[in-house]
Each structure stands twice: as structure tokens, then as C-alpha cells.
Amino acid sequence: MSKPNEGVEKVPLHLADPHHHKDAIGAKMGMWLFLFTELLLFGGLFLLYMAYRLQYTQDFVIAAKELNLMMGTINTIVLLTSSLTMALSIAAIQRNKKTLAIWMLVVTVAFALAFMVIKYFEWTAKIHHGIYPGSPDLLNMPNGEIIFYGMYYSMTGLHALHVIIGVVIILFMLVFLIRDKITQHDYIKLENAGLYWHLVDLIWIFLYPLFYLIH
Amino acid sequence: MANPTIAEKFESYLDYPGMKKGLFGWIFSIDHKRIGLLYLVSMVLFFAVGVTLAFIMKLEMLSPGKDVVDPQTYNTLFTLHGVIMIFLFIIPGIPAVFGNFFLPIQLGAKDVAFPRLNLLSWWLYMIGGIFAIVSLFLQGGPIDTGWTFYVPYSIRTTTNVILPLLGAFILGFSSILTGLNFITTVHRLRAPGMTFFKMPLFVWALYSTAWIQVVSTPVVGITIVLVIIERIFQIGIFDPALGGDPILFQHLFWIYSHPAVYIMILPAMGVVSEILPTFAKRTIFGYKAIAYSSLAIAFIGYFVWAHHMFTSGMSDTSRMIFSLLTFVVAIPSGVKVFNWIATLYKGSIDLRPPLVYVMLFIFLFSIGGLTGLILGSLATDVHIHDTYFVVAHFHYVMFGGTIIILFGALHYWLPKMFGRMYNEKVANIAAGIIFVGFNILYFTMFILGYQGMPRRYWSYLPEYQTLHIISTVGSWILILGMIVMFWNLIYGVLKGKSAGDNPWGGTTLEWQIQSPPIMENFHEIPTITHEPYYHAAAINTEDNKHKKIDEGENE
Numbered sequence: 145m146s147k148p149n150e151g152v153e154k155v156p157l158h159l160a161d162p163h164h165h166k167d168a169i170g171a172k173m174g175m176w177l178f179l180f181t182e183l184l185l186f187g188g189l190f191l192l193y194m195a196y197r198l199q200y201t202q203d204f205v206i207a208a209k210e211l212n213l214m215m216g217t218i219n220t221i222v223l224l225t226s227s228l229t230m231a232l233s234i235a236a237i238q239r240n241k242k243t244l245a246i247w248m249l250v251v252t253v254a255f256a257l258a259f260m261v262i263k264y265f266e267w268t269a270k271i272h273h274g275i276y277p278g279s280p281d282l283l284n285m286p287n288g289e290i291i292f293y294g295m296y297y298s299m300t301g302l303h304a305l306h307v308i309i310g311v312v313i314i315l316f317m318l319v320f321l322i323r324d325k326i327t328q329h330d331y332i333k334l335e336n337a338g339l340y341w342h343l344v345d346l347i348w349i350f351l352y353p354l355f356y357l358i359h
Numbered sequence: 360m361a362n363p364t365i366a367e368k369f370e371s372y373l374d375y376p377g378m379k380k381g382l383f384g385w386i387f388s389i390d391h392k393r394i395g396l397l398y399l400v401s402m403v404l405f406f407a408v409g410v411t412l413a414f415i416m417k418l419e420m421l422s423p424g425k426d427v428v429d430p431q432t433y434n435t436l437f438t439l440h441g442v443i444m445i446f447l448f449i450i451p452g453i454p455a456v457f458g459n460f461f462l463p464i465q466l467g468a469k470d471v472a473f474p475r476l477n478l479l480s481w482w483l484y485m486i487g488g489i490f491a492i493v494s495l496f497l498q499g500g501p502i503d504t505g506w507t508f509y510v511p512y513s514i515r516t517t518t519n520v521i522l523p524l525l526g527a528f529i530l531g532f533s534s535i536l537t538g539l540n541f542i543t544t545v546h547r548l549r550a551p552g553m554t555f556f557k558m559p560l561f562v563w564a565l566y567s568t569a570w571i572q573v574v575s576t577p578v579v580g581i582t583i584v585l586v587i588i589e590r591i592f593q594i595g596i597f598d599p600a601l602g603g604d605p606i607l608f609q610h611l612f613w614i615y616s617h618p619a620v621y622i623m624i625l626p627a628m629g630v631v632s633e634i635l636p637t638f639a640k641r642t643i644f645g646y647k648a649i650a651y652s653s654l655a656i657a658f659i660g661y662f663v664w665a666h667h668m669f670t671s672g673m674s675d676t677s678r679m680i681f682s683l684l685t686f687v688v689a690i691p692s693g694v695k696v697f698n699w700i701a702t703l704y705k706g707s708i709d710l711r712p713p714l715v716y717v718m719l720f721i722f723l724f725s726i727g728g729l730t731g732l733i734l735g736s737l738a739t740d741v742h743i744h745d746t747y748f749v750v751a752h753f754h755y756v757m758f759g760g761t762i763i764i765l766f767g768a769l770h771y772w773l774p775k776m777f778g779r780m781y782n783e784k785v786a787n788i789a790a791g792i793i794f795v796g797f798n799i800l801y802f803t804m805f806i807l808g809y810q811g812m813p814r815r816y817w818s819y820l821p822e823y824q825t826l827h828i829i830s831t832v833g834s835w836i837l838i839l840g841m842i843v844m845f846w847n848l849i850y851g852v853l854k855g856k857s858a859g860d861n862p863w864g865g866t867t868l869e870w871q872i873q874s875p876p877i878m879e880n881f882h883e884i885p886t887i888t889h890e891p892y893y894h895a896a897a898i899n900t901e902d903n904k905h906k907k908i909d910e911g912e913n914e
């Protein structure tokens with residue numbers, strides 16, 4: 145739009161874009177706050193789990209025996225290792241080893257996908273046995289077991305959703321790495337993605353004992 | 360847009376050449392000032408819808424039995440009214456509009472820490488709002504659960520529950536992003552010399568609010584998600600028929616929704632702490648006490664949620680603890696009120712429209728707060744819970760508190776945002792009409808509730824009719840007042856006289872820059888050397904001398 149006042153001083157061009165500034169500490173702070181909200185999101189679920197476990201201890205113990213401890217354990221190992229490769233990727237870019245960083249991310253994605261595949265088999269096995277929310281078989285079980293599986297499906301499901309989001313984020317990081325948007329001197333994006341991935345891992349570390357281990 | 364009467368020396372953010380043209384220059388702008396205005400416009404539109412729904416509800420209450428709508432429609436009316444007012448209007452509220460616009464300026468920054476995220480928040484806000492609106496027109500009809508979405512009704516009703524719930528979830532996400540943006544901004548982007556205790560109190564309030572947003576919103580997020588999952592998959596977590604416990608839903612819901620009332624009120628208190636020193640022409644009394652009390656409210660407010668559930672089935676011990684904690688929150692709030700009054704004491708008070716709104720606020724909010732004590736005590740709450748007493752109480756706090764201050768903030772900052780002044784006399788008259796209408800509308804509800812009129816009822820016993828009629832007439836007066844107020848503001852923004860850079864003699868940073876501000880707020884990042892309300896150091900001191908802005912002398 146043109147201005148009626150003649151002789152208006154125009155803003156100098158170098159000031160023209162006030163909205164871009166690099167602040168790695170700020171970016172990390174924002175990420176930590178976000179992770180905090182994620183923890184609270186799952187916190188609500190953990191709270192419910194605790195309340196129902198106290199109410200239906202017996203049913204929870206019986207239902208938990210049905211879960212496949214083997215698959216759960218393998219998945220735990222897979223996810224933990226993926227956290228390691230993620231950290232290695234960051235370490236690599238800090239030392240300016242771009243190719244290594246890229247490969248480490250590829251491995252991380254591979255582990256994440258492996259996790260999802262195992263999860264898929266685990267879930268489908270359950271569903272074949274007629275245990276899924278709203279199924280006639282499940283509705284015939286005691287209330288406590290219905291709740292146990294309700295919690296199981298919603299908590300691991302929500303976690304799996306986070307894994308998928310994590311994969312998408314890591315794929316973006318791969319592109320950034322290849323295009324040199326992430327470099328030895330500016331790798332905060334990768335670091336934040338790493339933080340997110342560790343969170344996904346961390347939540348699983350709590351889900352694993354709650355569903356598979358304690359009897 | 361630009362008009363020769365405005366003495367802009369530099370191109371303002373309103374007509375900055377580097378932006379995309381037209382509407383896209385707004386809805387894709389990452390400038391915090393433009394995003395603030397986006398929020399303002401969209402929120403006012405939603406507010407208009409909410410008020411219209413309330414207007415119809417009040418018409419329905421003119422006599423027992425059917426007047427304009429049938430019972431099911433009434434259910435959906437109060438639900439939508441609540442959902443719109445709470446999730447689309449008052450929760451984004453002051454932070455989204457004035458926080459976005461003034462937080463960076465008051466800190467001496469050029470923008471918030473994450474400008475893109477900021478734009479994303481607005482988009483999420485709009486998407487959430489659209490979800491809620493679209494659900495009205497789908498098969499099954501609009502949601503009728505009340506804004507609290509209590510289970511098990513919300514998993515049984517056949518109306519469209521999922522879409523508005525999804526909307527609420529997305530709105531929560533938007534609110535979280537705004538919160539973490541503000542926290543990071545406060546930590547990272549303060550101008551040189553701006554220590555925490557040199558920040559304006561509005562910033563302190565926004566900072567505390569942002570923490571509540573970040574800490575409590577996820578809890579309601581997961582609760583809402585679970586209700587959606589429950590409806591689709593029957594997981595049983597909240598379904599008593601399958602062993603779930605509806606009371607747990609209420610706990611999780613109020614763990615968020617009670618702190619949410621502090622999301623609503625803290626920013627308003629921050630605005631009061633800005634307006635008072637400006638119009639009392641002296642520094643704020645008890646700066647640190649006010650700053651800390653914001654944090655204290657944010658903290659204690661997290662532990663009082665269960666006072667919404669005194670009659671839902673809890674043990675006596677927990678009821679007593681929560682009742683006690685509820686009284687404890689009154690302490691930091693009281694600290695603020697006493698400091699405000701001490702600020703006015705021996706100040707040279709200049710009763711201009713923003714201060715008029717603050718006066719309304721103190722009056723109305725005190726009534727709301729004191730009746731809150733009645734509800735907070737166990738014995739009386741059992742008698743009047745779920746009556747119009749509660750309806751009156753929360754309108755006094757939310758409307759009489761937050762919304763009145765939002766109006767006050769509009770009167771205080773619009774001249775800075777647009778560089779133009781509204782008609783002050785009309786503004787005062789509108790405030791008067793609003794005050795009268797408000798009290799007629801809601802005070803009668805206290806009496807109705809005390810006499811036993813239950814809330815969320817479509818019809819009532821004949822003995823309540825007189826009071827209902829009075830109350831309905833009050834709603835007309837109130838709405839009339841708001842129309843006059845908005846008309847006056849809009850007219851002022853479009854056609855008003857030039858306001859000058861510092862019409863009120865404010866001392867915080869936003870008053871030291873051009874009105875309307877330039878795109879990057881400051882030509883040079885300022886260095887802060889004194890506390891925010893130091894009046895002797897105000898730069899445009901000649902503007903402080905009670906200038907009649909209406910006569911446009913200050914150029």
C-alpha cells in the first residue's frame with residue numbers, strides 16, 4: 145500500500161526480516177518444555193493405570209500373564225539400541241563426519257520400523273485370540289481385565305503413534321543432513337530430534353515393566 | 360489504510376511493504392503483532408456467536424415451558440455457549456491477543472522466540488474452532504453434554520461428541536505452543552539490562568500463565584483423547600458398565616480445568632498491574648509481591664481442582680483438604696488487591712476509560728471472589744451446587760473479571776496498536792451500560808440459585824419467573840452496552856483522531872516507540888536501566904499533562 149506522506153523513510157533492507165534469529169539454547173529450551181508436556185500427557189495415563197491397578201490388582205495380574213514377554217523384551221532392546229544410534233549420529237556430526245551421521249540415522253529408522261513390525265505381530269496375535277476393545281470375548285471377561293486391555297491398547301497405541309511421528313521427524317533430519325542444513329556448527333535440529341526420540345524410548349521403558357514384568 | 364493524520368515517521372507493521380499482499384499477508388504472517396490481531400478478530404467473532412447463543416437462552420427463560428426453543432436445543436445451546444466462551448474465547452484470551460502483541464515489545468525484543476510456531480498456534484486455534492462449528496451441522500446434531508463433557512453421558516449420547524472433543528484437543532495443543540513460546544521468549548529475549556525484576560508485571564503474569572498452560576493442558580488433552588477412544592473402541596476406562604470409574608474422569612478434567620481459570624484470570628491481573636501505575640501516575644506498590652503472587656497463584660492453583668467435585672463422591676478427608684487449599688489461593692489474590700489499592704493511594708488519579716474498566720473489574724471480581732468463598736465451604740456448597748448461584752458466580756469471575764479487563768486492555772492498548780483514539784466519553788458511557796446490565800443479569804441469578812433454581816434447566820417453577828424476566832432484560836442492556844463499546848472502538852480504529860505515541864503517559868517500553876509500531880518494534884534494541892514504572896523518567900513527559908486527545912492537539 146502506498147503512503148500519502150511524501151518523503152517517508154523506508155525501513156532499511158537489512159532490518160527487513162526481524163523474525164529470523166538463531167538461538168540454539170532457546171530452541172533447546174522450547175524442546176524441553178515440549179517434552180515436559182509429553183510426559184504429562186502420558187502421566188495422566190500412568191495415573192489411571194495406578195488407580196485401576198489398585199482397584200483390580202488380581203485381574204491385572206491374570207491379564208498380564210497373557211502378554212508375550214519375549215516380544216516385549218525384544219522390543220525394549222530394539223528401542224534402546226535405536227536411542228544409542230541416535231546419540232551416535234549426533235556425536236558424528238559434531239565431529240563433522242557427515243556420512244557416519246547419515247548412516248546412524250538410517251539405522252535408527254530401521255530399528256524404529258523393526259519395533260513397529262514386532263508390535264504389529266503382537267497386536268494381531270491378540271486380536272486373533274479375540275482380545276481387542278469391544279470384542280465379545282473381552283466383554284465376557286471380568287471388568288479388571290477389560291480395563292487392563294483397555295489401558296494396554298491405548299497406552300501402547302499412543303506410544304506407537306509417537307514412534308511413527310518420531311520416524312517422520314528422523315526422516316526429515318536425514319534430508320536436512322544430506323542437504324547440509326544440519327552441520328557441525330548448527331546441529332540443534334538434530335539434537336532436538338534426538339531428545340524427542342529419547343523421550344519415546346523413555347516412555348517405553350516405563351510401559352515395559354508395567355505391562356510385561358510385574359505380576 | 361494509512362491516513363495523513365497519523366504522524367508515522369516509519370512504515371508501521373500495518374502496511375509494511377515486505378509482506379505478502381492482502382489477506383495472505385495476514386494469515387501467513389509470522390509477525391507477532393499481526394498474529395495478535397488475527398487472534399483478536401477471530402476471537403471477537405467467536406465471542407459474538409457465544410453471546411448470540413446466550414441471548415437465545417435468556418429469551419427461552421422468559422417463561423416456564425417453551426418460548427423459543429425445545430429442551431434438546433436448550434441443552435446444545437448451553438453446551439456450545441460454554442465451549443465457545445471457554446475454549447475459543449477466554450482461554451486464548453488476553454495472552455493470545457495482548458500477550459502476542461506486547462510481550463516482545465515490553466521485553467525489548469523484535470519478536471517471540473519461535474515466530475513460526477506462533478503462526479502455527481493460530482492455525483491450530485482456527486482449525487479447532489472450525490471443528491467445533493462444523494459439528495453443529497452434521498448428522499446426530501450438536502453436542503449436548505455441557506462444556507465439561509462429563510462421562511458416562513458423553514460416551515452414551517448420540518450427538519456429535521467426537522468432533523468438538525477433537526477441536527478442544529487441538530485448541531489445547533495451540534495453547535501449549537503459545538505457552539512454551541512465551542516461556543522461552545521471557546528467558547531468552549529480554550533486552551540488555553532487563554532483569555527478571557525489571558520486567559513489567561504484565562510479563563510476569565504472562566510468564567506464570569504460560570507455565571500453567573504448559574503444565575496442565577496435556578492432562579486434559581489425554582483425558583479428551585481417552586473419551587474419544589472410549590466412544591470409538593469401548594476400552595472401558597471411563598465406562599462404569601465395563602468397570603471404569605467416571606470420577607477419575609472428573610479428577611483428570613479438573614486437574615486441567617481448574618488451573619485453567621488461572622490461565623483466564625492471571626493475565627487479566629497483569630493488565631490491571633499495567634493500567635494502575637499509568638493512571639495513578641506513580642510506580643506500582645509492592646512490585647515483587649505482585650510478581651511472586653502470580654507465581655504463587657499458578658502453583659497453588661494446581662492443587663485445588665477437587666473443589667469442583669465436593670458432591671461427586673469423595674472421602675471427607677479429601678474434601679476437607681481441598682476446601683482448605685481453596686481458601687489458601689485467596690491469599691495471593693488478596694496480596695494483589697491490597698497492592699493495587701495501595702498504588703492508587705495518594706496517586707494522582709486520572710480516570711480515563713481503561714481505569715474505569717479496572718474499577719468495574721475490582722467491583723465485579725470481588726463479588727465473584729467472595730461468592731466463591733461461599734461455594735468453597737463444604738456445607739454451603741452442598742446446598743447450592745449446580746444451581747444458578749454457581750452460574751452467577753462464574754460469570755462474575757470470568758466475565759466480570761477477565762472479560763471486563765479484556766475490554767479495558769482494548770481501551771488501553773488499541774491506540775498503540777492502531778495509532779488512533781476512540782471517543783473517550785462514549786467509552787465511559789458504554790462501560791456504564793455494561794455495568795448496569797451485567798448486575799441486573801447476573802445478580803438476580805444469585806438470588807434465583809439461592810432459592811433453588813437448578814442450572815442447565817430448560818423450564819422452571821412459576822415462582823422464579825419474575826427474577827428470570829428481570830435477568831433477561833439485564834442481558835439486553837448488557838448486550839446493548841457491548842455493541843456501543845465495540846462500535847466506538849471500531850470507529851475509533853478506522854476514523855479516530857491520531858493518538859500519538861504515548862497518549863496515557865505510560866512508562867513501559869511499548870509507549871516509547873512509534874504508534875502503530877514499526878515491523879521490528881525498535882530501531883535499536885533498548886537498554887534498560889530502571890524499573891518499569893519509573894514515572895519521572897518517562898520519555899514523553901509533555902504528553903503526560905492530561906492532554907485532550909480527542910482534540911488532536913498532540914502533533
Ligand code: HEM
Nearest residue numbers: 410413416437438441444449505506757758814815816834
Ligand atoms: C451476554 C453475555 C452472557 C450471557 C447472557 C450468558 C448467559 C448464560 C446462561 C443463562 C447460562 C446458563 C444457563 C443454564 O445453566 O441453564 C450460561 C452458562 C455458561 N456461560 Fe454464559 N453468558 C454470557 C457470557 C459468558 C461469558 C463471557 C462466558 C465466559 C467467558 C460464559 C461462560 C459460560 C459457561 C462456561 C457456562 C456453563 C455452560 C454449561 O453449563 O455447560 N458466559 N451463560
